[in-house]
Structure formats: C-alpha cells, structure tokens
Amino acid sequence: MKLYNIALIPGDGIGKEVIPAGQKILQTLGELEPHLSFECSVFDWGGDYYRLHHKMMPEDGLHQLKGMDAILFGSAGDPDIADHITLWGLRLKICQGFDQYANVRPTRILPGIDSPLKLKHDGDLDWVIVRENSEGEYSGVGGRVHTGHPIEVATDVSMMTRTGVQRIMRYAFRLAQSRAKKHLTVVTKSNAQRHAMVMWDEIAAEVGSEFPDVRWEKELVDAATARMVNRPQTLDTMVATNLHADILSDLAAALAGSLGIAPTGNIDPEKRYPSMFEPIHGSAFDIMGKGWANPIGTFWSCVMMLEHLNELKAAERLMKAIEHVTAQKQYHTRDLAGVATTSQVTQAVIEALGHVG
Ligand code: NAD
Ligand code: MN
Numbered sequence: 001m002k003l004y005n006i007a008l009i010p011g012d013g014i015g016k017e018v019i020p021a022g023q024k025i026l027q028t029l030g031e032l033e034p035h036l037s038f039e040c041s042v043f044d045w046g047g048d049y050y051r052l053h054h055k056m057m058p059e060d061g062l063h064q065l066k067g068m069d070a071i072l073f074g075s076a077g078d079p080d081i082a083d084h085i086t087l088w089g090l091r092l093k094i095c096q097g098f099d100q101y102a103n104v105r106p107t108r109i110l111p112g113i114d115s116p117l118k119l120k121h122d123g124d125l126d127w128v129i130v131r132e133n134s135e136g137e138y139s140g141v142g143g144r145v146h147t148g149h150p151i152e153v154a155t156d157v158s159m160m161t162r163t164g165v166q167r168i169m170r171y172a173f174r175l176a177q178s179r180a181k182k183h184l185t186v187v188t189k190s191n192a193q194r195h196a197m198v199m200w201d202e203i204a205a206e207v208g209s210e211f212p213d214v215r216w217e218k219e220l221v222d223a224a225t226a227r228m229v230n231r232p233q234t235l236d237t238m239v240a241t242n243l244h245a246d247i248l249s250d251l252a253a254a255l256a257g258s259l260g261i262a263p264t265g266n267i268d269p270e271k272r273y274p275s276m277f278e279p280i281h282g283s284a285f286d287i288m289g290k291g292w293a294n295p296i297g298t299f300w301s302c303v304m305m306l307e308h309l310n311e312l313k314a315a316e317r318l319m320k321a322i323e324h325v326t327a328q329k330q331y332h333t334r335d336l337a338g339v340a341t342t343s344q345v346t347q348a349v350i351e352a353l354g355h356v357g
Contacts, residue, residue: 001034001035001036001037002035002036002037002311003037003038003039004036004037004038004039004069004070004309005039005041005067005068005069006026006038006039006040006041006068006069006070006071006072006305007040007041007043007065007068007070007071007072007274008022008023008040008041008042008043008071008072009042009043009045009046009071009072009073009074009090010042010044010046010074011045011046011047011073011074011075011076011077011090011091011283012046012047012048012074012075012076012077012078012086012283013074013075013077013078013282013283013284013285013288014074014075014281014283014284014287014288014293015046015073015074015075015076015283016074016288017288017289017291017293017295017342018074018279018293018294018295018297018298018342019072019073019074019298021295021298021299021342021343021345021346022072022295022298022299022301022302023040023042023072024346024350025299025302025318025346025349025350025353026038026040026072026302027040028350028353029306029314029317029318029353032317032353032354032357033311033313033314033317036311036314041068043057043061043064043065045057045058045061045090046076046078046086046090047076047077047078047080047081047086050078050081050085050086050089055089056076056085056086056089056090056093057089057090057093061093061094062093062094062097062098065094065098065274066098066273066274068274069274069309070274070275070276070277070305070308070309071094071274071275071276071277072276072277072278072298072301072302072305073091073094073276073277073278074278074279074298075278075279075281075282075283075284076089076090076091076282076283077282077283077285078283079283079285088140092138094266094276095133095134095266095276096134097273098268098272098273098274098275098276099134099268099272099273100133100134100266100267100268100273100275100276101132101133101134101164101167101168101171101267101268101269102130102131102132102133102168102171102265102266102267102268102269103130103131103132103133103245103264103265103266103267104128104129104130104131104175104264104265104267104304105128105129105130105131105245105249105252105253105262105263105264105280106127106128106263106300106304107125107126107127107128107129107249107252107253107255107256107262108123108125108126108127108256109122109125109256109257110256110257110261110296110322110323110326110327111323111326111327112326112327112328112329112332113256113257113258113261113326113336114257114336115255115256115257116254116255117229117232117255119232119233121233123233124232124233125232125233125255125256126236127232127235127236127237127238127252128175128179128236128237128238129238129239129240129245129248129249129252130168130171130172130175130237130238130239130240130245131240131241131242131245131246131249132164132165132168132239132240132241132242132245133242133266134164134242135159135160135161135164135242136158136159136160136164136196136241136242136243137156137158137241137242137243138242138243138246139157139158139159141156141157141159142154142155142156142157143155158193158196158241158243159196160196160199160200160241162199162203165199165200165203165204166203166206166207167269168239169186169203169204169207169208169239170207170210171269172184172186172237172238172239173207173208173210173211173214173216174211175237176211176214176216176236176237177211177213177214179236179237181236181237182213182214182215183214183215183216183235183236183237184208184214184215184216184217184236184237184238184239185216185217185218185219185224185235185236185237185238185239186200186201186204186216186217186218186219186238186239186240187218187219187220187221187224187238187239187240187241187244187245187248188200188201188204188218188219188220188221189220189221189222189244190218191220197241200241201218204216204218204239221240221244221247221248224238224240224248225248225251228248228251228252228255229255232255249262249264249280250280253280257336258294258335258336259280259281259297259335260279260281260293260294260296260297260333260335260336261294261296261297261300261326262279262280262281262297262300263277263278263279263280263297263298263300263301263303263304264277264278264279264280264301264304265277265301265304265305265308266278267308275305275308277301277302277304277305277308278298278301279297279298279300279301280297281297287334291341291342291343292333292334292341292342293333293342294333294335294336294342294345295342295345295346295349296322296325296326296345299318299322299349300319300322302318303315303318303319303322306318317353317356317357318349318353320352320356321349321352321353321356322349322352324352324356325345325348325349325352328348331344331345331348333345
C-alpha cells in the first residue's frame, strides 16, 4: 500500500472550485486502486489569507510543504490585490523555493474538443513545451529609481546562467528522447538578443551532442508562433525561455480548444523537493462563484502528478476517464460552448473512473 501526502492549495477565484473537484478525483482513485491512497492537506493561502495577514502565505509555508509528495495548486490572482503581489507572494515563492526549474506543458486535442485549427489527422497536434522556470526574463533582477520624475528608470534584467541553461536543455533533450518522434525544437531569439540567447544556443548544441538519437533544430520565437498554427504536426517537444514559453504555451492551450483544459507541472527533476501541478488558467474573475469552471485542466494536472509519482497505471486510468468524458458534448462547460457545470463534469469523470479501469 502506497500512501501519498498531497498538499492542496486552491488559492483564489476558480482555484477554489477546481481544486476541491481534483480532491474528489484523487479520493476516488484511492478507493479504486487497491495499492494506492492519498492523504490531502488543504492550505488556505492566497488573497483571503492576505487580507487577514498581509502576506499570501505564512513565513514557514515552504517548511510546511517540504515533506509533501506533491502539490496541487489552483490559481493565484485576486481582483483586489495587484497581480505581482499575488504571483510573487505565493506561486513563484513555491516554484523558486523548491527550485522547480522545469515547467512542463503537454498539449493535445482531446476527443470531442474542437480546435480552431483545421487538422487532417488525430495526433497532428501532440506537443510538450518545456519552459525554463527559474531565471531568464522573470529572474526578478532589476529596479526602479527616480519614481515619477522625468528621469525615472526601470529595468527588468533577463539573467541566464550556464548551470540554468544546461539543466533545462538536458531535461528537454531527455524528454524528447523518451517520446516516439525524438525531436526537439529549441526556441530562441539569438538574432536580436546577442548575449544570453547566443549562450542559450551554444549550450543547446553542447547538450545536443550528448543525445545523438534526438533530432533537434533551432527556431526563432516569432517564427515558432506561425509554425504552431500553420504546421503543427512538424513540432513535438519544444524548449524555450521563461517568457517565450509562457506565451507559446498559452497559444498552445488556445489551439487545443480552451485554457480550461490545459495542465502543467512545475518540476524539480532531481526530486529534492515536492513538485507542483496546476491547471494553466488563472482565477477567471468573470466566472468565479458561478460553478462554470472547467475542471479538466485540474484533472489532467492530476495525471501529470501521478506520472511524476511513477503511478503510471493510475495516471493512464484517469487520462482515459477524462477522454471518455470530453468525448461527450453534454459534459462540455461554457468555455467549450457547452452548458455543463463543474460538478457535472466531476461526477462524470468519477463515474468513468469506475469502468475504464
Ligand atoms: P484567466 O485564465 O483567469 O482567464 C482568462 C479567460 O479564460 C477568462 O474569460 C476565463 O473565464 C476563462 N477561463 C480560464 N479558465 C477557465 C476554466 N477552467 N473554465 C472556464 N473558463 C476559463 O486569465 P486572466 O483573466 O488573465 O487572469 C485572471 C487572474 O488570474 C489574474 O489575477 C492573473 O494574474 C491570475 N492568473 C494566475 C495564474 C496562476 O496562478 N497560475 C495564471 C494566469 C492568471
Ligand atoms: Mn501564463
């Protein structure tokens, strides 16, 4: 019997709706799989916590999470608190505190979901984007002086280290190697950014020589957006900087049908710390409290979590149940032009889990 301790951090907005749905799925899996169970601990951090304590999470928050096997996270973002406070005070604090340097975002078009792309074959869009998650454009290096004066200066310095680039390249090449196509696209902008991005390209070539069986190429980030739309089947695994991959992965999610479906993992590949899994969407202020949030992004994040924990059979079972449900239009939420509610979709996946096993 394997017992996993899972930290649930619903956070803000629809995070408080989709994470309890994810908890139900984990509980159901624990009941169905004889060797598996989950002990979930809920942490009430986020905007409401901030209103009471003037911070998004307690000082010893990382310490409280450290012994967990994994974290399932909802969203950080509150209508009344500035986004840089909610983001840096909670989500980034965990990502950076636990050195979750690889952000991994699979994209596929699930059965029953319409993509804005007109694809000829199933599987014409099957990507994994690897995002550098610890430095680059979001390193937090920079400053602001002479505020309000005409001579005001503000900088955000993109900082890249040899160690940081090497480890993300190695992770991406290894991931590409594990997939059928063994193909990696290294996204860059070394024509315009002639220091860090040139080093990025050089290190890609160095690491690439360690993986002779992986076919790889460079692509400029602007050209990559067009290629994702026009020739999606020519891409498989991609690796990009923090900012570039942030943008490319939202594009990927939209091309796959909806932001409400897409999952991500913030991973510490060395497993020194718990990794954190989350739907890629935010708090969705426009629909919060209505019961309309699509929980599929959270459920797919649970699949990634199970894969990370090496519970491959349970991961496959949950993915099958998700696909069984998305295939039926009656279970599409409003973001997919349907009318189903969060709880109806959750119930349908719970029922599907019982017969796909
Ligand atoms: P958003 O993802 O919250 O919403 C964008 C649009 O997609 C909205 O119309 C929303 O209704 C819809 N949508 C998103 N998820 C959905 C779901 N599961 N089901 C149905 N519809 C869904 O992005 P935003 O509006 O740019 O940001 C709102 C807040 O969330 C901001 O404070 C932002 O900083 C925060 N945010 C947090 C994260 C995170 O914690 N990882 C990510 C993105 C945005
Ligand atoms: Mn984003």
